[in-house]
């Protein structure tokens with residue numbers, strides 16, 4: 001198994017992912033552009049070395065893992081990495097990035113003998129802590145096979161195709177997840193106003209055909225208790241579903257439902273701001289009803 005890695009992006013997801021790597025005996029050289037994030041990470045994961053730049057993470061590392069907000073940031077961070085022979089040859093983008101930009105980045109790295117693998121994740125902060133993330137891997141067979149034991153420390157890697165395939169699948173997954181959260185929120189709020197107990201509704205739905213990750217996890221753990229702390233910001237979710245919508249536009253598939261879902265989330269983002277937890281959409285929908293009824 002790969003024993004030494006660089007890791008860039010120590011936010012909600014990166015921090016618990018590195019924590020699992022360190023617990024598995026992997027040597028990690030970690031970096032984040034934000035001093036606050038570096039400080040919080042150093043306190044949370046004392047077993048990892050925090051270095052002073054993106055380039056330093058790659059020194060002596062077999063691979064550099066990225067868990068960053070978007071493709072533009074991934075491209076700028078990759079440009080900071082040293083293409084020299086003694087630096088990491090494999091770069092693994094675990095962010096939720098844009099599949100076509102990922103392919104273009106992989107092609108641009110090939111000149112320097114480096115390989116880009118996309119390995120975005122699903123399962124949220126709780127899945128990152130538990131090491132149960134779904135890891136959707138795109139890249140060449142031999143490189144992906146070499147990475148699998150490392151990725152298995154963080155979750156369940158599944159090789160889904162060539163580079164970019166993981167990012168495409170991840171965006172489509174989040175489109176489904178965003179639609180489920182809106183659908184379940186509208187339905188629970190309607191039931192509640194009719195007089196049903198939301199907890200009873202969820203209990204029954206979770207044994208019925210309406211269930212989803214939203215009814216099984218987001219509603220009972222983050223919305224009903226009023227904590228809204230899933231750890232996934234609306235700004236990142238809206239980025240993902242626009243990636244999915246762009247992907248859809250490159251096909252002949254009619255996606256009117258997806259377009260409506262994205263429009264609703266765009267509105268929520270404009271009102272709640274990018275750092276609000278995505279589960280706050282339920283509160284936002286409820287508040288809109290309250291306003292309409294006044």
Ligand code: NAD
Pocket residue numbers: 008009010011012013014031032033034037054067068069070073076077094095096097121122123124125230231232233236237240
């Ligand atoms: P986050 O905003 O908590 O963390 C991102 C980190 O990247 C921040 O600490 C930020 O300072 C750092 N960063 C930004 N620009 C940088 C740069 N130029 N150099 C170095 N560091 C830089 O985001 P997150 O919730 O951890 O999500 C990370 C990625 O994982 C995103 O692509 C997101 O869509 C995806 N994702 C998130 C979740 C979730 O539940 N939070 C789940 C699955 C996938």
